[in-house]
Amino acid sequence: MAGLEIPLFPLRTVLFPGHELPLHIFEERYKTMTRELLESGGVFGVILIKQGTEVGGAAVPYDVGTTAAIEEHSELPGGRYQLEIRGRDRFRVALMLEPRPYPYGEIEFLDDTYDPLDIQLKAAFETALATFPLYLRLALALSDQWARDLTLPREPHRFVNTVAPWLQVDEEGKQQLLEIEPAAARLAQLAEQLDGLISRIQGQVDEHHRQRFANLSAIS
Secondary structure: OOOEEEEEEEEOOOOOOOOEEEEEEOOHHHHHHHHHHHHHOOOEEEEEEEEOOOOOOOOEEEEEEEEEEEEEEEEOHHHOEEEEEEEEEEEEEEEEEOOOOOOEEEEEEOOOOOOOOOHHHHHHHHHHHHHHHHHHHHHHHOOOOOOOOOOOOOOHHHHHHHHHHHOOOOHHHHHHHHHOOOHHHHHHHHHHHHHHHHHHHHHHHHHHHHHHHHHHHHHO
């Protein structure tokens, strides 16, 4: 079965399904891509750059990315565009095709099905569901913000897609969460990253509070 052929846009950012991303389009090849997408209403693929740069040249991307659709756009002087895009589905690049003049590839969608009776999946989901709010409270405490109530998805893949952009990890760490296919393995990786982040941030929060109270004592 042949895959879907779509434009590809290598970036220094991981896009997850369901999330928005603003883009400023100024390179000629991507201005061409944008005009064609606006005419066709089609999707394109956002993929993280592994080697190379966003502007000019031929960047080497990772194989796994997210399809995206343009939700809002405005045309700027010089034929540039300001876009608001939203991620849709995870995919793997099966074959890079000839540029048109922007990168183009044949993709296959990743399998987002799961077995709700999988014991490992349930255990990993419960761990991640309990751990993420703790991480979020600590992360917000560093900037003296109150924790907020979140309504988190109960579907495993949507849960990972929802919380992964909040993690204070590098893009390669987020790429790991994007490209793991089985739901139980994605959740286990998420839980592992959360454990490491909590251990690191707890110390930062404790130090932040010590300095804050020391400053208050000095004032009084």
